[in-house]
Amino acid sequence: xxxxxxxxxxxxxxxxxxxxxxxxxxxxxxxxxxxxxxxxxxxxxxxxxxxxxxxxxxxxxxxxxxxxxxxxxxxxxxxxxxxxxxxxxxxxxxxxxxxxxxxxxxxxxxxxxxxxxxxxxxxxxxxxxxxxxxxxxxxxxxxxxxxxxxxxxxxxxxxxxxxxxxxxxxxxxxxxxxxxxxxxxxxxxxxxxxxxxxxxxxxxxxxxxxxx
Amino acid sequence: xxxxxxxxxxxxxxxxxxxxxxxxxxxxxxxxxxxxxxxxxxxxxxxxxxxxxxxxxxxxxxxxxxxxxxxxxxxxxxxxxxxxxxxxxxxxxxxxxxxxxxxxxxxxxxxxxxxxxxxxxxxxxxxxxxxxxxxxxxxxxxxxxxxxxxxxxxxxxxxxxxxxxxxxxxxxxxxxxxxxxxxxxxxxxxxxxxxxxxxxxxxxxxxxxxxxxxxxxxxxxxxxxxxxxxxxxxxxxxxxxxxxxxxxxxxxxxxxxxxxxxxxxxxxxxxxxxxxxxxxxxxxxxxxxxxxxxxxxxxxxxxxxxxxxxxxxxxxxxxxxxxxxxxxxxxxx
Numbered sequence: 403x404x405x406x407x408x409x410x411x412x413x414x415x416x417x418x419x420x421x422x423x424x425x426x427x428x429x430x431x432x433x434x435x436x437x438x439x440x441x442x443x444x445x446x447x448x449x450x451x452x453x454x455x456x457x458x459x460x461x462x463x464x465x466x467x468x469x470x471x472x473x474x475x476x477x478x479x480x481x482x483x484x485x486x487x488x489x490x491x492x493x494x495x496x497x498x499x500x501x502x503x504x505x506x507x508x509x510x511x512x513x514x515x516x517x518x519x520x521x522x523x524x525x526x527x528x529x530x531x532x533x534x535x536x537x538x539x540x541x542x543x544x545x546x547x548x549x550x551x552x553x554x555x556x557x558x559x560x561x562x563x564x565x566x567x568x569x570x571x572x573x574x575x576x577x578x579x580x581x582x583x584x585x586x587x588x589x590x591x592x593x594x595x596x597x598x599x600x601x602x603x604x605x606x607x608x609x610x611x612x613x614x
Numbered sequence: 615x616x617x618x619x620x621x622x623x624x625x626x627x628x629x630x631x632x633x634x635x636x637x638x639x640x641x642x643x644x645x646x647x648x649x650x651x652x653x654x655x656x657x658x659x660x661x662x663x664x665x666x667x668x669x670x671x672x673x674x675x676x677x678x679x680x681x682x683x684x685x686x687x688x689x690x691x692x693x694x695x696x697x698x699x700x701x702x703x704x705x706x707x708x709x710x711x712x713x714x715x716x717x718x719x720x721x722x723x724x725x726x727x728x729x730x731x732x733x734x735x736x737x738x739x740x741x742x743x744x745x746x747x748x749x750x751x752x753x754x755x756x757x758x759x760x761x762x763x764x765x766x767x768x769x770x771x772x773x774x775x776x777x778x779x780x781x782x783x784x785x786x787x788x789x790x791x792x793x794x795x796x797x798x799x800x801x802x803x804x805x806x807x808x809x810x811x812x813x814x815x816x817x818x819x820x821x822x823x824x825x826x827x828x829x830x831x832x833x834x835x836x837x838x839x840x841x842x843x844x845x846x847x848x849x850x851x852x853x854x855x856x857x858x859x860x861x862x863x864x865x866x867x868x869x870x871x872x873x874x875x876x877x878x879x880x881x882x883x884x885x886x887x888x889x890x891x892x893x894x895x896x897x898x899x900x901x902x903x904x905x906x907x908x909x910x911x912x913x914x915x916x917x918x919x920x921x922x923x924x925x926x927x928x929x930x931x932x933x934x935x936x937x938x939x940x941x942x943x944x945x946x947x
Contacts, residue, residue, distance in 0.1 A: 438814065439694060454907060475730065476647070479694040484726035522726055579722045582759040583835055 404553070407504040410463050411455060413609040414470060418448035420601050430437070430532040431594040435581040440482060447478035447486070462501060467494030467511070473555050481579055482595065485519050485532065492518030505553045509543045516540055523578065530588065532577040539564040539603045541602035553613045561607035566593065568600040615815045621683035626669050626689055627774035633676060637941045641679045647697070649704040650676045651686040654895055655816060660706035661779040662686070665717040667724055668693040670811070671832055671886045674911045679943025683776035685714075692811050692914075693833045695723035701731030705740055713741035714786035717792060719764025720748035723806070742786050745792040747771060749801045749922065751860045752829030752838050763831050766874050766922030767799035769910050770934075773943065777936035791933065795924055798862055800857040802874055803920030804837070804849060805830040807878060809913050828852055832876075832913045832920075846883070850890035852922045858898060863925060865899030870924045870934060875909030884908065888920055894925075906932055910942065 420426070422443045451473045458469045471490030475483050496514035497507060501589030516536045525531040542563035546556035569592070576588035579595075619625050623918035626648070633650060641662070649666075649920045656662060656706035665675045666688030677686035690696035703712045717747070718728045720740045725746065732742040757841045768802035771792045812914070816887050818834035821827060826849070829837025844852075863869065873888045884907050895902050903926050911920070937946030 417923070430681065437693065437835075438818075476699040478699045479690050479697050480723040481695075481726055483695075483697055483723070484730055484748055487730075522729070523722075536876065579760055580835065583763075583831070584760070586752070587836075612769070 403612070403613055405416065406591055406609050407463055407501055409610055409613065410466060410503070411459060413606050414451065414455065414466075415606045416609045418452050421598070422449050423589060424598075426517050428594050428598055429531060431592055431597055434591045435584055435588045436594060438582050439480060440598065443478045443480050443482050444486070448485065450477040462496045462497075462499045463503060464497040464500055467491070467497060471496075479508075481523070484489040484600075485523050485595070488518040488522045489515040490582070495569045505543070505547055505556055509540070509547060511538075512540050515614055525578045528574060529578045530571050530574040530581065530593045530596075530612050531578050532593070532599040534571050534574070534593065535564040535567040535596040535599040535603070538567040545599065552610050554607070556612075557603075557610055559605040561604040564600040568596040571596045615810050617810070617812060619812055622815070623926075625812050626720075629669070629672075630676075630689070633941070640941060642784075644703065644707070647700040647703050647903060649686050649688045649700050649706065649707070650679045651707050652681070652684075654680055655685050655708045656710040657685070658710045659712055660710045660782060661712045661785050662705070662710060662811065663717065663772070663775050663779050663788065664688065664701065664704050664708060664714060664715040665768070666690070666696045666704070666728075667719055667721075668695060668833070670809075670914045671911050673942030675772070678769070678772050680938070681947070682773075682780055682936060682938035682940070683943065684772055685779075690705040692813065695721065695727045698727050698730035698734060699702030701728055702734045704775070705731065705735045705742060706738070709740050712782075713743065715775060715779070715785060715788050715792065716742060717768065718744055718746050718774065719768050720746050720761055720919070721763065722760050724889070724947065727735045728902060741785055742789055743789045745771075745789050745796065747796045749796060749799050750831065751800050751802050751856045752813075752831070758797060763835070766795050766801040766872055766911055766920050767924065769874075769881075770799065770870060770922065770924055771795040772907070774930055774933040776938065777933040780936065785888075787839045792932075794913050795930065798861070799861050799924035801922040802853045802857055803830050803832070803874075803876065803918060804853060805876060805916050805918035806843070806916075807917040809834050809877065809916040811914070826918070830916060830918065831913060834913060834916065846886045847890045850887050850921070851894060854891055854894045854923075857921060857923050858900070861925065863898070863900050863923065865929055866901070868901045868903040868926045869895065870904045870906070870926050870930075871895065871902045872906045872922040874911055874920045874922065875918065876916040877909055877912035877917040879919055881908065884919060887921070898909060903931060
């Protein structure tokens with residue numbers, strides 16, 4: 403059974419809950435190397451996105467994802483707004499009029515989203531950003547697809563790859579964003595953007611565990 | 615935290631309503647999305663000049679909206695970049711048919727939000743050019759950082775671009791003024807105390823009573839070094855030295871010298887700093903042709919100052935002297 407439209411809505415709600423539960427943790431990570439607003443900003447954005455979901459709940463998946471993206475762009479602010487907004491808007495642009503997603507559809511959507519993030523933020527792998535969690539997650543999905551893994555298995559592997567990528571940001575020296583002003587002092591801290599991106603893929607794997 | 619506020623989440627809205635109450639002859643305020651625009655915008659045939667950024671730096675940018683300076687300003691939450699819908703609506707509101715210049719301070723969030731707004735405005739057929747200010751010599755400019763922060767030069771560029779736009783120069787020519795002012799300007803700041811972001815409720819950083827932070831940013835970002843407090847003469851040298859070495863300014867150059875208060879420093883101390891700066895410039899043969907002294911780009915209640923020097927030519931001097939009528943800066947009218 404592919405990922406249904408309702409399952410996509412459930413994922414967004416579950417992620418909003420995960421952000422609410424981790425709001426202070428994300429802000430603490432951000433206060434170590436940034437400007438201490440990542441958790442607060444993401445929480446504000448996803449609470450706003452939740453209020454928009456009822457209006458698009460009967461639309462296609464592409465419309466739902468684009469609506470979330472546009473809401474994030476206009477409510478999050480900082481760097482997280484354009485980046486997460488672009489991620490969702492590009493995922494939506496890659497899934498027009500879809501009522502359900504196969505593993506290949508999800509991989510296409512995720513790749514379009516990540517390409518949008520890279521274009522907007524100009525970060526590369528290893529710059530200590532959300533890209534460091536997202537890129538390995540996409541690679542894991544592609545590898546799982548090549549090995550004919552099940553949808554839920556591929557999602558689990560992508561969440562694990564995102565977790566590893568998130569942990570791998572700890573020793574890195576930041577090259578993008580406000581953390582880069584710290585230079586060497588940014589090493590030893592886990593990147594807050596990579597952390598919220600891991601949560602996004604972990605929530606997808608958990609919410610869609612029954613998909614195949 | 616001791617602040618003159620009602621609720622932390624209402625600070626920006628309450629402030630904007632205060633601006634409406636005080637200055638409705640000069641500006642109008644649009645809510646949701648939030649922006650402050652000239653009362654007579656759009657001015658037909660004139661390039662629109664807009665800027666924006668996190669709140670907490672007042673009077674920048676909202677206090678500089680009016681004749682001869684900005685056509686609109688987009689205030690974000692305190693120390694948080696505004697969102698693209700604000701800049702898009704402001705751009706549409708001030709477009710008089712000659713295009714719109716976005717003056718953007720170099721911070722990752724500001725750059726991305728302004729870029730998205732410019733893309734959206736161009737999709738609606740409005741010509742937009744963006745110029746990024748990055749004048750803070752305290753930050754190492756390399757491929758491996760987000761680059762130098764935009765600070766004091768932004769205020770001066772807004773004034774001179776506003777004057778150029780009033781002369782009905784083209785979008786490219788107004789943008790060129792911004793690029794020139796930024797390219798010929800350098801700044802550096804210092805803090806005696808931290809600031810407290812209202813929704814955070816506690817000081818952004820800890821600075822012991824007898825210490826200061828040299829090279830601090832306007833959001834309380836760490837600077838070059840922390841050290842024991844010294845005299846105004848020594849502090850001014852620590853700020854002016856790197857500025858004068860960086861451009862470099864040459865003997866015989868004319869400059870606009872801007873001594874800026876960070877929000878919690880009285881004017882009497884800013885004049886003490888200006889006195890030292892004037893001596894340092896004279897010692898290097900640099901002529902201060904114009905000056906600006908006061909708190910114009912602030913960091914909430916932070917005590918401290920920044921120094922900005924811009925190398926001037928005849929055109930920039932005329933643009934600086936041109937009339938301006940805004941809540942925060944006013945002369946010649």
